[in-house]
Amino acid sequence: MHELGQSVWLDNINDGLIQSGELARLIAEGSVYGVTSNPTIFKNAIAGDQFTYPTEIARLANMGKSPAEIFDELAFRDISRTADLLADTFRRGSGRDGFVSLEVAPALSGDTAATVAEAKRLWKLVQRPNLFVKVPGTPQGIPAIEELIADGVSINVTLIFSRPQYTAVAAAYRRGIERRIKAGLPLDALHSVASVFVSRLDTSVDKELETRAAAAPDAAARERYLTLRGAAAVANALDIWEEYRSQFFGAVFGPLRSKGARPQWVLWASTGTKNPAYSDIKYVEELAGPDSINTMPRETLDAYLDHGSPSGNRLDPRLDTARKTRHALADAGISIEEHSKKLLDDGVGAFARSFDEMMAVIRERSAALAHRR
Template sequence: MSRLLAVAELGQSIWLDYIRRDLVESGALERLIVEDGLRGLTSNPAIFEKAIAGSSQYDVSLAGHVRAGQRDPEQLVEVLATEDIRLAADAFDRLYRDSGGVDGYVSLEVSPRLANDSARTLSEARRLWRTVGRPNLMIKVPGTPAGVPVVRQLIAEGINVNVTLLFSRSAYRAVAEAYLAGAEDWLKSGGDPAKLASVASFFVSRIDTAVDAELAKLGSEALALSGQVAIANAKLAYQDYLELCASPRWQALAQRGVRPQRLLWASTGVKNPAWRDTLYVEALIGPETVNTVPPATLDAFRDHGVAARGLDQDVAFARTVMAAVERLGIPFEKITEQLAGDGVQLFVDAWAQLLQAVAGKRDALEQA
């Protein structure tokens, strides 16, 4: 059995954090679904920037849209991205239906420029949902303070949501509350509980990168925590999820057929070359969760990953790690807030670079 299929046996869905047109058109995505049990796909502005600006695969399609009179770079990017998203969603359609809507989702992000504007994020999310027109689409909305009410409203309207850029347990709990409230609103309006789907994307590796820089300033005792804080934080977030699932409020929804909003582990590529390259995947395998991995991490786990349930193991040690972080005076909440802001900015920068590259390609086509 593929090591990736073995993860599915333990209750976790592996999604791919990558998209490019040849992935679908070459049949590679279909092979990943069939042979490795891949169960979903995520995208973001940085991924599209590398795909569209960094290759010639989109040039024919781009030329056609330019000839048709489309000049606005933002509109051109959207049409190219939504073409990819539809292709990928169609590739996952059978899995989506066979799994009863549990898996088979493809995610598309609202423009990161709107991350702090609730009204415009909501409007854009609704528009993208209609434009793509696939039931197995998830709209990615950042878990910023402005994004949380958007999550509730989208769920209340039956629009699938991938809440992204979550770094702290407090941010996750706010998002989980939004999902509960949105699901309650959806049911009150007569909505079908089977049509609701959401994941909460909790970021991992960036936390270790930031915290380890602080640990390095504090000496040997602190350095002993290197590479452990992100995993500990994620394990405790999963405990928050289990506590929520045991609550009477959630049980009332579950009894009516609402599926849980699964935690999705994001940013699971290992940044430190001294560590095992499958570290975050192996440590965070557990039931009713998703791990979205970049291609290199997917290949590494297929080659030498160990599929074993670890997410709900050593929880007491995880609490000890986080207590030590607090005792050492590391401003963890401040770090996670900064990471969320930085994450938005990284996507804004990637979006700007993508628009610039597409505008340049458009100009070259018009002058040819």
């Protein structure tokens, strides 16, 4: 994959992965070139009652730390150690490798000013050049992206589901770069990726296709719907890929690139296969291509290392096929844009619930310790 020009990142982080040396091994053998986290990943790690989290929560609570301060300490520990493990990859890389991501609290996604303030706080807390602060690509997140890029904060824009949403994200990145150039500020330490969520779209669209098939008047109509299952996510990703190439590898970005600006790399996220009827590496093999990143959950990474085989650039040669698929979906009454808007709302909500559940675990464990004292 790396020879093809695509970086593989791991979509997981926990203390056990770090302490055991497993993450260091994956990095050293060239299986992983970056790491992403999100509130659900942190919730699963901290609430799992394993590794060193219970001991650390108790230690920090004994010091009088609040639940919010305890989470900061735990996140800082895991993120900073991961950043340090990736430091050599970052130094050797082309500006696309060696990063770890930490997300702003999802509850802030509807507040531009609060998102900017929290992203700056996390940037200063971790103090690593290979950190990405994750900002959701919500309507309120778009101006935050511009502001943070202008201020020199490297950003991973997350929860992107559609071409119009992606286009707005790319434009915000360019505006931030332009503001830095106008202010005479350096660009050499500034990086960004745009995380396009993939498999969730198939899950959502497939349900509608099956509902429409069940209500179809005849077998031919049913088959028309059912043959489109599993096609929407990749077709949509290729639509975004086409826009990405236009935004950053042509005349639009040329003047900024000539002044030292880097492209905002496209990152394929949510690439674990959710439907067992599909290949367990469907969204890895079908989205292989240059100038891109694929962040994978551990199960998908292991599956790819076991039986995956990159077969060249699967992106540019399939743009026409993807376009036909999108037309077929539209003819079948499927609106990718409507699904994308709902998935954005659902994604923000799911991450917010995970964050709240994680904080509840920290509060409960802190309170239990205080009760025993």
